[in-house]
Each structure stands twice: as C-alpha cells, then as structure tokens.
Amino acid sequence: MGGINPVKWWIFLYLSTYLTINNIALSSTNNGVSKKTYIVHMDITAIPTTFTDHVSWYSSLVKSIAVPLDDFNEEEEERVMYTYQSAFHGMAARLSEEEAERLEDQNGVVSVLPEVRYELHTTRSPMFLGLEPQDSTSVWTDKLTDHDVVVGVLDTGIWPESQSFNDTGFTSVPAHWRGVCEVGRGFEKRHCNKKIVGARAFYRGYEAATGNINEEKEYKSPRDQDGHGTHTAATVAGSPVHGANLLGYAYGTARGMSPGARIAAYKVCWTGGCFSSDILSAVDKAVTDGVNVMSISLGGGVSSYHRDSLSIAAFGAMEKGILISCSAGNGGPDPVSLTNVSPWITTVGASTMDRDFPGSVKLGSGAMLKGVSLYKGRRNLSPKMMYPVVYTGSNSSSPDPGSLCLEGTLDPHVVSGKIVICDRGISPRVQKGQVVKQAGGIGMILSNTAANGEELVADCHLLPAVAVGEKEGKAIKQYAMTGRNPTANLAFYGTKIGIKPSPVVAAFSSRGPNFLSLEVLKPDLVAPGVNILAAWTGDMGPSSLETDRRRVAFNILSGTSMSCPHVSGVAALLKARHPEWSPAAIKSALMTTAYIHDNTYHPLHDSSTGGLSSPYDHGAGHINPSKAVDPGLIYDIGPQDYFDFLCTQGLTRIQLMVFAKFSNRTCHHSVSGPSDLNYPAISVVFPEDKRVSSLTVHRTVTNVGPPVSKYHVVVSEFKGVNVKVEPSTLNFTKKYQKLSYKVTFTTKTRQTAPQSGALIWKDGVHRVRSPVILTWLSPL
Numbered sequence: 001m002g003g004i005n006p007v008k009w010w011i012f013l014y015l016s017t018y019l020t021i022n023n024i025a026l027s028s029t030n031n032g033v034s035k036k037t038y039i040v041h042m043d044i045t046a047i048p049t050t051f052t053d054h055v056s057w058y059s060s061l062v063k064s065i066a067v068p069l070d071d072f073n074e075e076e077e078e079r080v081m082y083t084y085q086s087a088f089h090g091m092a093a094r095l096s097e098e099e100a101e102r103l104e105d106q107n108g109v110v111s112v113l114p115e116v117r118y119e120l121h122t123t124r125s126p127m128f129l130g131l132e133p134q135d136s137t138s139v140w141t142d143k144l145t146d147h148d149v150v151v152g153v154l155d156t157g158i159w160p161e162s163q164s165f166n167d168t169g170f171t172s173v174p175a176h177w178r179g180v181c182e183v184g185r186g187f188e189k190r191h192c193n194k195k196i197v198g199a200r201a202f203y204r205g206y207e208a209a210t211g212n213i214n215e216e217k218e219y220k221s222p223r224d225q226d227g228h229g230t231h232t233a234a235t236v237a238g239s240p241v242h243g244a245n246l247l248g249y250a251y252g253t254a255r256g257m258s259p260g261a262r263i264a265a266y267k268v269c270w271t272g273g274c275f276s277s278d279i280l281s282a283v284d285k286a287v288t289d290g291v292n293v294m295s296i297s298l299g300g301g302v303s304s305y306h307r308d309s310l311s312i313a314a315f316g317a318m319e320k321g322i323l324i325s326c327s328a329g330n331g332g333p334d335p336v337s338l339t340n341v342s343p344w345i346t347t348v349g350a351s352t353m354d355r356d357f358p359g360s361v362k363l364g365s366g367a368m369l370k371g372v373s374l375y376k377g378r379r380n381l382s383p384k385m386m387y388p389v390v391y392t393g394s395n396s397s398s399p400d401p402g403s404l405c406l407e408g409t410l411d412p413h414v415v416s417g418k419i420v421i422c423d424r425g426i427s428p429r430v431q432k433g434q435v436v437k438q439a440g441g442i443g444m445i446l447s448n449t450a451a452n453g454e455e456l457v458a459d460c461h462l463l464p465a466v467a468v469g470e471k472e473g474k475a476i477k478q479y480a481m482t483g484r485n486p487t488a489n490l491a492f493y494g495t496k497i498g499i500k501p502s503p504v505v506a507a508f509s510s511r512g513p514n515f516l517s518l519e520v521l522k523p524d525l526v527a528p529g530v531n532i533l534a535a536w537t538g539d540m541g542p543s544s545l546e547t548d549r550r551r552v553a554f555n556i557l558s559g560t561s562m563s564c565p566h567v568s569g570v571a572a573l574l575k576a577r578h579p580e581w582s583p584a585a586i587k588s589a590l591m592t593t594a595y596i597h598d599n600t601y602h603p604l605h606d607s608s609t610g611g612l613s614s615p616y617d618h619g620a621g622h623i624n625p626s627k628a629v630d631p632g633l634i635y636d637i638g639p640q641d642y643f644d645f646l647c648t649q650g651l652t653r654i655q656l657m658v659f660a661k662f663s664n665r666t667c668h669h670s671v672s673g674p675s676d677l678n679y680p681a682i683s684v685v686f687p688e689d690k691r692v693s694s695l696t697v698h699r700t701v702t703n704v705g706p707p708v709s710k711y712h713v714v715v716s717e718f719k720g721v722n723v724k725v726e727p728s729t730l731n732f733t734k735k736y737q738k739l740s741y742k743v744t745f746t747t748k749t750r751q752t753a754p755q756s757g758a759l760i761w762k763d764g765v766h767r768v769r770s771p772v773i774l775t776w777l778s779p780l
C-alpha cells in the first residue's frame with residue numbers, strides 16, 4: 001500500500017466500499033504458544049467469599065488456568081489487561097486458545113469472547129436542521145442547562161487547539177462530572193478546559209495485538225493525529241467558529257449540534273485499528289466518569305446480541321441512563337448491511353444536505369458534464385485550453401485494475417500531461433488522485449460505478465479533480481475510448497446552497513432490514529452525513545494522505561461517522577431540556593418527530609436508485625431537532641423491557657446472563673413477542689405459515705405534553721391488509737400519564753414485497769409518527 005498508512009487504507013476502504021469484517025487473528029506469540037486477547041464476562045455474584053474484591057478474584061482465576069511458562073527466567077507477562085465494572089462485569093485477558101476454553105468452564109465465568117477489531121465509519125448542517133439560534137424565540141437559544149450535559153466521544157482522540165473547543169463563556173464543569181484529563185505526549189492538563197472536560201486514551205488491547213506504540217510516530221495520549229475524532233467531537237458540541245471553511249469551500253459559521261454541551265474524548269482508535277477490549281474499557285470508564293450521552297462512530301460485523309461486546313457494554317450504559325448513538329455503517333446500498341442494531345442503541349444512517357460543491361468536465365466534443373469538487377490550488381488548469389484525456393480501462397461498464405488507478409498500475413508514458421479517468425472502488429478516492437499525480441497526470445475525473453450510482457462525495461484531492469456520477473462517467477469514458485485525440489478540461493464553481501432535492505438518503509448508508517430481529521426496525525433515523533464541515537487535526541492534511549503537506553483548521557468528510565454525532569448532539573440538547581427523560585424517551589422523541597419528505601415536499605428519495613427510499617433505508621426519517629424537543633407523546637422503554645425483549649430472542653440462560661450483570665435479573669415476560677417491545681417503530685412479520693393471517697402488537701405512550709390532551713390515530717393504508725387500532729382515541733388527563741393501545745394487522749392477500757406506512761397520533765399540535773413495516777416470510 002506504499003506511502004499510505006494502513007489505517008487510512010481501511011478507513012477509506014470502509015468509506016468507499018463495502019464493509020467486510022473478520023475476526024482477524026490478533027495474536028502474539030510467547031514461547032511458541034500464541035495468545036490472543038479475550039473479553040471475559042463474569043457473574044459477580046459468584047465471587048467466592050475468600051476474595052474481598054473482584055480484581056484479585058479475576059487474576060487468581062486466570063492464574064489457575066494459565067499454563068506456566070517453561071522458561072522461568074522470562075518474566076510472566078501481565079495476563080489481565082483491563083477489568084470492567086460499571087457497564088458490565090468482567091475483564092480483558094491474554095490467553096491461548098486452550099486457556100480460553102479452560103476459563104470458560106470455571107465457576108462464575110459467563111462467556112469468553114475473542115477480541116474484535118472495529119472500524120471507524122468515516123457549516124451548514126445546524127441551519128439545515130433549523131437549529132440556527134439567531135431567532136430569540138427559538139427553542140434552540142442557548143440555555144444554561146445545556147452546559148450540564150457531557151457527551152463522551154469514542155474515537156481517535158481530540159485536537160484541543162481547535163477553535164471549536166474554545167470554552168469562552170462557559171460555566172464551571174458540571175458537578176456530576178468525575179472524569180479526568182490524562183496526560184501523555186502532546187497532551188497536558190491545560191489541554192482540558194470547560195469545553196473538553198475529560199480526555200483519556202485506551203491502548204492496551206491495541207498494543208497487545210499489534211506491538212508497542214511507536215511513540216515517535218503516534219501520540220500515546222488523547223491527542224488526535226487522525227482528524228476523525230476532532231471532526232466528530234466538533235459536530236456533537238463544537239463552539240461556534242465564524243468564518244470556518246476548507247480552502248474557501250463551505251464558508252460560514254461552524255457549530256456543533258449542542259454548542260453548550262461538554263465533550264469528553266475517549267481515544268480508542270489508533271493507526272492500527274480500534275480494539276474491542278479498549279472500546280469496552282472506554283465505555284466502562286465513561287459510565288463512571290458521568291457522561292450523559294455517548295457518540296460512537298464505529299462498528300464491527302457481529303452476528304448476535306450476546307457476542308457483540310459493544311452491544312453488551314451499551315446495555316450496561318443504558319441501564320445507567322446513558323443514551324448511546326452509533327453509526328449504522330457505510331455498507332449501503334446493499335440490503336442487510338447494518339451494524340450496531342441493538343434496540344437500546346440509537347442507530348444512525350446518513351443523508352445529504354442542501355449544500356454542494358459543483359464542478360464540471362468539458363469534453364472536446366463540446367459536451368459538458370456536471371460533477372463535484374473541492375479542489376483549490378495553484379495547479380489550476382487554464383480555462384482556455386483543452387488537455388488530452390485518457391482512460392486506461394478497456395470497458396466502460398466493468399472496471400479493471402488499470403481503470404481503478406491503483407498504486408503501480410498507471411504507466412507514466414501513457415498518462416503524463418493528461419487528465420486521467422479513474423473508476424471508484426477498491427482504493428481510497430484521494431489515493432487515486434495521488435497515483436495519477438505521481439505518474440505525471442495533470443488532472444483526474446473520478447467516475448462512479450454501478451455500486452455508487454449518481455451519488456457524489458467531494459474530496460480534497462491533491463490535483464485538479466472532478467467526481468462524476470455513473471451515467472456521466474460512462475459518457476466520458478466512451479468519448480475517451482472512441483474519440484480521436486480526445487480532450488477535456490475541468491472547472492470548479494465553489495460552494496452552492498439550496499440544492500434540491502435534499503435530504504436524500506446516501507448510497508453508502510447501511511440498509512436494513514435488521515438481521516438480528518426483523519421486528520425491530522433499523523436504522524432508527526438518518527441525519528446529515530455527506531460533505532460535512534467540522535474541525536480537523538493540525539497533524540494531517542485534508543486528504544489524510546501522508547504526502548499531503550497542507551494544514552487546515554476544518555475539513556469536509558462524509559460517512560455515517562458524520563451523521564452519528566449530529567444525533568448525539570441533538571440528544572444532548574434534549575437531555576439538557578428534559579433531564580428526567582430516559583435514553584429510550586429521547587430516542588422516541590427523535591424518531592416520532594422525524595420527517596420523511598425533502599425540500600421539494602416530495603417523499604424522501606434514495607440516492608442509490610433515484611427512487612423512493614423505504615424505512616429500511618431511512619428508519620423513522622430525518623431528524624427534526626426543533627420538533628423533537630416537544631414530541632407530545634413518548635414510547636418509553638426501561639432496562640427490564642429490553643431484557644424481556646432479549647428473552648424472546650432464543651438466547652440460552654448463560655447467553656442472557658451476559659446482560660443480566662447480576663444473575664438476579666430474570667425474564668419477566670412483559671412482552672409476548674419481539675414486536676411488542678415498546679419501540680417507536682412498528683415492524684410486523686407474518687410467518688411462513690399461511691394460516692396466521694392476523695397479528696396484534698401492543699404499545700404504551702407517555703404524555704409529555706399538556707396534561708389534558710386528546711389524541712386520535714391516523715394509519716396509512718397497506719396493500720392487502722386491514723388495520724385496526726384500539727382504542728382509536730387517547731384522552732390524557734395528567735402529565736406522564738401512560739395509556740396503551742393495540743394494533744391488529746389482518747392479511748387479506750399475502751404480499752411478496754414488504755409494505756410500509758405509518759401510524760400517527762395527533763392532538764392538533766403534535767404529530768407522533770411511527771413508521772410501520774409489514775413483511776411476509778415466504779413459505780419454505
């Protein structure tokens with residue numbers, strides 16, 4: 001992979017292509033026996049009375065099953081790397097496979113899971129969301145209570161010098177905060193302030209898997225040299241910065257979604273990846289530190305609730321009243337590509353904003369094709385000239401290695417002095433530009449393939465470059481392959497706002513259905529995740545290429561990594577306004593007020609197909625912060641309800657115990673099936689058995705609006721199905737009063753395609769909307 005560092009490789013791979021996760025062998029060898037990191041979940045109630053604390057119990061357990069080293073001159077390495085005690089009970093330990101198997105049989109051990117590597121899901125957004133505080137009547141005018149909320153950001157660390165973290169005007173640190181400011185290379189106590197109230201770094205799992213951190217090359221401290229963590233933290237809660245821009249693009253005031261909230265940075269991602277033992281330790285510490293919201297823009301492909309450590313830790317955090325917002329992943333537009341699907345997590349997909357960075361390609365034939373670009377530099381092409389253009393692929397509809405501009409595939413004799421056409425895929429988009437530049441090319445046309453369709457993502461390339469859609473790309477490639485002395489030129493038009501239609505669901509945003517439980521609709525919602533401007537590290541150029549010597553205070557990035565912190569920030573605002581609301585209540589408010597139309601008043605579209613998007617693409621819809629603060633009704637869910645949901649998922653007693661934390665949590669059977677979890681979305685699955693034609697789901701709403709409120713229900717029509725809601729009116733007389741209703745869906749004719757619609761409670765002021773999706777499993 002040459003000059004590009006490996007972490008960039010996989011971040012961009014993830015951002016640009018499909019997600020593939022594997023349980024990579026994260027092992028080191030000691031005396032010929034290879035050891036790996038394992039996450040061990042413990043039943044704390046099984047602690048023998050001979051031990052006074054869990055730490056000595058864990059370490060004695062590990063000693064009892066460990067194979068002693070042959071060579072006793074060699075120092076016994078520390079086997080227990082972390083102990084966990086607030087999000088769940090357990091430890092991370094270095095074990096051989098045999099030791100792990102033996103440990104699993106010990107009394108008190110609930111499960112032993114191998115370390116997993118997770119991946120990052122890499123200023124106009126506040127205005128686009130109706131969050132501009134200029135209007136003093138707006139509910140979004142800064143309130144002092146906003147300063148009481150701390151958002152923990154699990155990412156690549158933070159660049160504390162960024163103006164987005166300027167704490168001028170802030171009150172003192174909230175009294176409930178117990179976090180610390182860890183020091184290390186490039187990070188001192190003074191780098192924390194009243195905005196960055198905590199900073200920690202977690203690297204034991206990383207070092208165990210990949211060897212000691214090279215401190216010359218990497219800050220073994222909370223300092224962010226990657227930029228991703230600075231960008232997400234600033235999106236959550238960045239202070240307003242006037243005149244923010246990237247090389248003149250996207251000029252305006254940059255501000256986070258909750259500029260009054262505090263940030264605690266938990267650095268869990270390093271140049272070699274993000275490791276579950278480190279992530280879990282961060283979640284565990286964040287719970288005791290006192291964060292109110294956690295923003296986690298990373299994920300891993302895990303196939304069950306009880307084997308996904310992040311899901312288990314998030315369950316423990318939810319029990320403590322902490323809302324966890326996670327990115328859905330960048331595996332779209334493939335169906336069933338979601339990560340972080342647990343119902344107690346808020347799963348965020350990505351959509352576009354009404355801002356664009358237009359560019360164009362002019363061909364010698366006279367044709368003019370539109371695209372996007374963030375290019376700014378001295379190497380501008382002369383507008384009066386035409387330059388030779390070349391496509392090294394052989395077939396405009398199926399890319400080959402040369403056409404992808406992979407490292408070492410371009411012949412300088414062929415491309416030197418020319419504008420080169422490169423297909424998207426396999427390698428990072430900005431790296432293709434570097435390859436073209438190094439081979440002597442003077443410009444690049446980056447063409448989408450069928451995988452990305454017409455969706456355009458702007459990048460800060462090292463040479464003049466325009467990204468074009470699949471259709472435009474095909475036309476350009478045809479011309480370059482068949483024309484005589486084909487020529488082209490590129491033009492850049494800066495920033496354009498008011499783009500219609502927007503929002504549109506991003507092609508890369510991971511899609512449902514939820515492979516773990518069809519009855520829980522995921523993603524939960526979408527938020528801006530395309531071409532987002534936010535603060536950046538001073539250690540890396542905007543293209544994230546090592547060869548990029550440019551330094552910028554702000555950068556433009558795309559991914560569900562960017563949409564997740566938008567929701568985390570809005571959740572922080574809701575938490576500040578409604579401190580008594582549970583994480584489920586906040587999520588409900590966000591979901592039931594989301595909208596499903598664009599700025600042309602048409603239903604939301606899907607960028608990958610150009611057609612209408614479905615709840616599997618956008619969940620409940622696009623976040624609508626100013627409505628979410630006053631949702632009228634909420635669908636609340638407590639820890640025991642989530643546990644009872646898990647009881648319907650076919651987990652064994654031992655698998656359930658991972659979530660029980662204390663073995664005294666048991667199934668109360670409060671829900672008769674997974675569809676009855678009090679989720680703000682309704683997903684009904686008709687079984688293969690054709691005799692089951694009627695299904696009923698139950699919901700309970702809590703009145704958080706005026707004490708005396710009368711709601712009536714409106715349900716959309718579904719093809720081949722009768723719907724009945726009982727009762728069809730809800731008359732509240734008190735605040736926080738709970739009323740229940742049931743919905744019965746009766747199939748008249750089974751459908752092959754899922755049917756979607758909505759169920760809405762209205763009181764004349766509020767519209768409490770739940771997306772509804774009906775699926776018929778095909779008979780075997």
Ligand SMILES: *[C@@H]1O[C@H](CO)[C@@H](O)[C@H](O)[C@H]1NC(C)=O
Nearest residue numbers: 161162163165166167168169
């Ligand atoms: C923070 O912002 C204030 C007011 O905008 C400015 O005076 C101050 O210099 C800034 N602080 C730092 C450390 O840049």
Ligand SMILES: *[C@@H]1O[C@H](CO)[C@@H](O)[C@H](O)[C@H]1NC(C)=O
Nearest residue numbers: 393394395396397398399400
């Ligand atoms: C180009 O690729 C497409 C799709 O793979 C294929 O159908 C077509 O035959 C190819 N054309 C040539 C000239 O190789």
Ligand SMILES: *[C@@H]1O[C@H](CO)[C@@H](O)[C@H](O)[C@H]1NC(C)=O
Nearest residue numbers: 044045661662663664665666
């Ligand atoms: C379960 O046990 C823990 C610790 O022993 C205790 O704090 C908690 O209250 C118990 N919960 C229930 C539901 O009994």
Ligand SMILES: *[C@@H]1O[C@H](CO)[C@@H](O)[C@H](O)[C@H]1NC(C)=O
Nearest residue numbers: 710711727728729730731732
């Ligand atoms: C709510 O009140 C209306 C009259 O205002 C009445 O028609 C309706 O039956 C009541 N609903 C319930 C569930 O009591």
